[in-house]
Amino acid sequence: MTLxxxxxxxxxACPPDCRVCEEACAKKxxxxxxxxxxxxxxxxxxxxxxxxxxCSEPKCMEACPPKIKAIxxxxxxxxxxxxxxxxxxxxxxxxxxxxxxxxxxxxEELRGVVKCEMCDGDPxxxxxxxxxxxxxxxxxxxxxxxSDEDYLVLGTRACAGCPGEIALRFTLRVVGGKxxxxxxxxxxxxxxxxxWGDRASINLPYVNCLxxxxxxxxxxxxxxxxxxxxxxxxxxxVGDGCVADVSFQMLSGAAERGERIIIIxxxxxxxxxxxxxxSSTTPFAAWTNTSPVGGERQGKAQNSKYMxxxxxxxxxxxxxxxxxxxLEDYAKxxxxxxxxxxxMSYIHLLAPCPTGWRFPLDKGVDVAQAAVETDYFPxxxxxxxxxxxxxxxxxxxxxxxxxxxxxxxxxxxxxKLQQLQKMVDERSARIKALVSLTSGSNxxxxxxGG
Amino acid sequence: xKVETKLGxxxxxxxGNRAAAYGVMLCQPDVICAYPITPQSEILxxxxxxxxxxxxxxxxxxxxxxxSAMGALRGASAAGARTFTATAAQGLAFMFExxxxxxxxxxxxxxxxxxxxxxxxxxxxxxxxxxxMAKEMGWIQIHSDTCQEIVDSVIMAYRLxxxxxxxxxxxxxHDGYFLSHLWEPVEIPPVEKAQGFLQPLTMSPKIDPRVSxxxxxxxxxxxxxxxxxxxxxxxxxxxEKFDQIDEEFEEVFGRSHGGQLEEYRMEDADLVIIAxxxxxxxxxxxxxxxxxxxxxxxxxxxxxxxxFPCEKLASAIRGRKGVGVLDRSISLGWGLGHIFVxxxxxxxxxxVDMPILDFxxxxxxxxxxxxxxERIIDMMSEAVRGGSYKEVTWIDLE
Numbered sequence: 001m002t003l004x005x006x007x008x009x010x011x012x013a014c015p016p017d018c019r020v021c022e023e024a025c026a027k028k029x030x031x032x033x034x035x036x037x038x039x040x041x042x043x044x045x046x047x048x049x050x051x052x053x054x055c056s057e058p059k060c061m062e063a064c065p066p067k068i069k070a071i072x073x074x075x076x077x078x079x080x081x082x083x084x085x086x087x088x089x090x091x092x093x094x095x096x097x098x099x100x101x102x103x104x105x106x107x108e109e110l111r112g113v114v115k116c117e118m119c120d121g122d123p124x125x126x127x128x129x130x131x132x133x134x135x136x137x138x139x140x141x142x143x144x145x146x147s148d149e150d151y152l153v154l155g156t157r158a159c160a161g162c163p164g165e166i167a168l169r170f171t172l173r174v175v176g177g178k179x180x181x182x183x184x185x186x187x188x189x190x191x192x193x194x195x196w197g198d199r200a201s202i203n204l205p206y207v208n209c210l211x212x213x214x215x216x217x218x219x220x221x222x223x224x225x226x227x228x229x230x231x232x233x234x235x236x237x238v239g240d241g242c243v244a245d246v247s248f249q250m251l252s253g254a255a256e257r258g259e260r261i262i263i264i265x266x267x268x269x270x271x272x273x274x275x276x277x278x279s280s281t282t283p284f285a286a287w288t289n290t291s292p293v294g295g296e297r298q299g300k301a302q303n304s305k306y307m308x309x310x311x312x313x314x315x316x317x318x319x320x321x322x323x324x325x326x327l328e329d330y331a332k333x334x335x336x337x338x339x340x341x342x343x344m345s346y347i348h349l350l351a352p353c354p355t356g357w358r359f360p361l362d363k364g365v366d367v368a369q370a371a372v373e374t375d376y377f378p379x380x381x382x383x384x385x386x387x388x389x390x391x392x393x394x395x396x397x398x399x400x401x402x403x404x405x406x407x408x409x410x411x412x413x414x415x416k417l418q419q420l421q422k423m424v425d426e427r428s429a430r431i432k433a434l435v436s437l438t439s440g441s442n443x444x445x446x447x448x449g450g
Numbered sequence: 451x452k453v454e455t456k457l458g459x460x461x462x463x464x465x466g467n468r469a470a471a472y473g474v475m476l477c478q479p480d481v482i483c484a485y486p487i488t489p490q491s492e493i494l495x496x497x498x499x500x501x502x503x504x505x506x507x508x509x510x511x512x513x514x515x516x517x518s519a520m521g522a523l524r525g526a527s528a529a530g531a532r533t534f535t536a537t538a539a540q541g542l543a544f545m546f547e548x549x550x551x552x553x554x555x556x557x558x559x560x561x562x563x564x565x566x567x568x569x570x571x572x573x574x575x576x577x578x579x580x581x582x583m584a585k586e587m588g589w590i591q592i593h594s595d596t597c598q599e600i601v602d603s604v605i606m607a608y609r610l611x612x613x614x615x616x617x618x619x620x621x622x623x624h625d626g627y628f629l630s631h632l633w634e635p636v637e638i639p640p641v642e643k644a645q646g647f648l649q650p651l652t653m654s655p656k657i658d659p660r661v662s663x664x665x666x667x668x669x670x671x672x673x674x675x676x677x678x679x680x681x682x683x684x685x686x687x688x689x690e691k692f693d694q695i696d697e698e699f700e701e702v703f704g705r706s707h708g709g710q711l712e713e714y715r716m717e718d719a720d721l722v723i724i725a726x727x728x729x730x731x732x733x734x735x736x737x738x739x740x741x742x743x744x745x746x747x748x749x750x751x752x753x754x755x756x757x758f759p760c761e762k763l764a765s766a767i768r769g770r771k772g773v774g775v776l777d778r779s780i781s782l783g784w785g786l787g788h789i790f791v792x793x794x795x796x797x798x799x800x801x802v803d804m805p806i807l808d809f810x811x812x813x814x815x816x817x818x819x820x821x822x823x824e825r826i827i828d829m830m831s832e833a834v835r836g837g838s839y840k841e842v843t844w845i846d847l848e
Contacts (some may be wrong), residue, residue: 179659195667205659207528208666216513216521221657223481223522224508224531232659250521253514293806 003139003146004054004077007036007116007123013131014042024128028119031108035116036125041133046366047325050125050134051116052102054079060115063097075140078118088112145331146173151203156192161361162323163368164189164266164351168237171264172328174334176204180233183218185209185247187239187264188273188353211246214238216255218261226260233262233338240267240281244307255314258343258449264334265307265346268353276356280305283376285416286425287408288356298411303423308348310431312382315447318345320381320390324352325369329379329390336383342448350377358407370402375428380435386442387434399424460638466629469597469636470536470562470622471496473604475506477560480531483511483522487541488574489626490564494536505641508534516541520548520559521741524601527557528665529824530655532608535559538626539566541578546587551738552619553588554681554810555666558611559619560604561589565727565778566626567814575815578727578778581755582788588681590620590688591756596732597634599707600624600807605644618685625728625778627815631811632728638701685757692754710759712751713766715741719748721769721830726789728748729776729811729818736823747827752789758794765788767797772805772834774826778812786842805833808842816846 018253021041025034036051044050058079061071070085071094090111095103106112116123118136126134151172158165168189172182182204184190193202200206209217218234243251243265254261270288271277278291284303287293291300312319317340322330330349337345352367354360359367371377375396380389399421403409412420438444454470454824464472471493474482486495500506509526513519516537523533536576537545541562552559567577585591592607594600600622624630669677693709700706714734716722725733726816730751740747750766752759767773777787784791790808809826812818822845833839 014524102817179655181659193664195664197667197669197673200664200667202664203662205657205662206664207525207657208664210521210547210551212517213521213524216518216548217525217528219511219513219518220481220483220522220525220527220531220533221509221529222525224484224526224529227480227509227531230659250518253518256514257512364673 002103004051004056005118005136005138005140005178006049007051007118007126008047008049008135008137009041009044009133010046010135011131013133014038014047015131016042018131020128020130021125021134024124028124029114032106032114033104035102035104035114040404042374045362047371049137052079053100054118058105059099060094063093065093069116074389076121076275079115080117081113081115086112093332095223103337142328142331145335146170147177149173149176149203151176152192153201153203156201159353159355160194161354161364162188163364164353165192166267166364167266167330167349167351168192170202170324170330171334172202172330175233175235175338178233179231181205181207181221181236182413183207183209183214183234183236183238185214185242186211186273187241188268189237189239191273191344193237203211211242212250214242214247214260215250215259215263218256219254219259222259222261227319234260235262235264236268237264239273240265240269240307241271241273244280245306255311255316255344255346256447258316258427258447260343260449262337262340262345263347264349266309267351268356269304270349270353270356271440272353272356281307285409286421287411289435293411298416299408306427308346314344314389315444316346317343317446317448318381318383320347321379322347322349323368323372323377324350325365326379326391333381333390343446345385350440356408358410359405363405365413367402369403370397370405373397374399374402376402376424378428378431380431382434382438385438385446386440387431387438389431389435396428455677458640462636462638463780464597464636465492465631465632465633466597466600467492467564467631468496469600470604470624471500472636472638473601474534475500476601476605476639476641477532477608477648478506478641478645479508479534481509481511481523481526482534482641483513483519483526484535484537485513485519485541487516487538489566489630490536490541490562491539492630493562493564516545517548520545520552523559524548524552524555524557527552527559528555528656531652532612532651534561535560536562536564538564539568539574542580542584543568546584546622549584549587549589549619554677556617556684557619558608558617558651560607560611561619561621562604563621563623564626564630565623573814575707576628576778577813577815579813581621581623582779582781584621585756585788586615588618588685590618590685590754591623592620592753592754593623593726594629595728595751597629597632597636598705600629601636601638602699602703602705602707605647606692606699607831608648609690609695612649613691614653616684616688616691617653618688623727628728636728643702647699654760689754689757689759689761708751708753709752711762711766712753714749714751716748716750716766719746721745721747721827721834722767722770722773723747723749723776723821723827724752724773724789724793726755727775729778732818733758733822733823736820736827739820739824740827745827745831758792758796763796764800764802767802768800769803772807772830774807774809774830776809776812776818776826777808778818780810780813790842805839807833807839809845810842811845813846822846
């Protein structure tokens, strides 16, 4: 499996009548093109590929008759038409086969097709756009972290559109197969790993635990492996209910002892598996079934407990926040966590929940992106006692740009919004202060395992 | 085992807790996780001392609570380690869900419980309340009444738990204060001899980084039921297995503690006292005294409480004239002691028609005295003679 390079939309900043990208493409391709349409760019959501996806198994390539074989994928993964072989069908089967409509009829000759071939790695449309809307995204940046195998078997089930599932599959591709044992406990993501009867759901060693004994079970395995000199990666993928609430004591104890384990918390900010109830990571004023909206109740009364900073306060070797909207950043952090040999790593991953936060199924990554861009969920790490921001947000948008995307905040009034903004600002300022405080030689002393 | 010792047999004067620690040291576990709680703490302290002296090569993990102690043992044992922990009362209650989890995961963990009453009121002293509360956690449960027996029971516990036909965790119990803090002479065998009595752990570990299996999956109803059935069959096997192990122990070490039960002066007994734990020693003295008065009385010491030794008890009681049960606990809701309730259930299908009396004694650290035992025996005699009697007597309140 290869992650393709694509041209994608990364900012919602198109002026209504702007056609600069289309004009640049038309200039390059001549009267056959263009292959990028301004109206598509304007209306397509963020992070969608605009032109050809450069599919790993191109339908267009399959559709071209075997005796012609004019379509192929080059060494960069770009799907190309060989003009010396293409017979320019009047009703091209390749265009018909493309599920995304990215094979366009040659508008000059009215036979044959034209498609995006990325301008040999330097797309004209990207260069031309004055608003930074388009990006030439290279899959290689993430590809290098991933194994080819998807470790979850067919038929596992999460809610449609669940970013947690995206993150889990991604995580397993990074950590799997490296003498890794995966640990889980009751929660949303367990349903993908727990197995049924004599059938496993996950093609890795997996230990299903109680809600309360993940950190302690991992402590026991880690202790025994230390005793017999065995090296293994112990990785938990567990929810905020486990980490912040029910197993908080156990997690804190393991951190204090310096157990060599990796805890990834997928935070959907509530007890979602049991039907959307508030947890200690549910943010201020958010609706859940146990922090309802009506009468005097206006969502959750308390602000959330900020777990990543709490874990950093244990002075463990590595702590980070991560988001499914920034997978390359997450992959780097996972790799750092895997390399910690003398203590605990903790990664706090935001997992927007379409079912519990109330947003359309295809918006999960957009919501995560907004969380980062509003500084609601800053991306930072604390490595060896040194804090740093890993994704700089120069001008954070107001938190309303995040809350407006989700139904759980549809009741927010101005007063509550201001309170939430203040909490977001304070949290962000605190992280920035820690970055200043701990840079270079001022880094904090790390708690190592005994 | 990486410890090499030239120590031969030793006789030491030890309290019950230290005796337990010696038993554990002889078995050389790989991972020990325990949280201190009165009256267990000396077990832990002695184990740390052994480690410092080079007599014990184990990972000692100072977990932050009993819940994590049993959770950690779950992981370690599943990964292939021989493990140990100890607790009492509130600690046992706190780790309860993990105890059930490790039993139903069939892990051969050995734990020592120092029997103590539960809170409230704030009594931290002896009764059987904690271990009775925990009797349904699916563990094999053994009780000792001398410090020597504690050492021996720990060794036998590992042998029993790790038997491939059993693979069920075992809790070895001794009474708080009355045995945990009682000093007695104890013979400690050489480490090699104890190691020779145990068998190496031959099962493949349930957790292995190179083997893609799922530990603890969800299961459909029929499979879940089948698993409970096989578990139930396995724990029943422990009765006979324990008797066999005790016999083998006698061959190797020269001492027997009786297996499921010990029978004392039962050959021609008309009256039978049934007791468990530290009061057995005192009860034997009372039995001897009453024998001198001509009363044909004997004693059955229950050593294995789970699985409940139904058959052996029924067989030992058949043909007698009266039974008195010493219960160091009360089953709230029955108004009767736990041993009594279980005994009555065990005798349901036997043709036993004789007065069976329940005596609630020794709660909240009350002494079970020879004087109260003599009163108990008198009541039993009265009942057997045809006099009126109560089903249950709270001897310390009369």
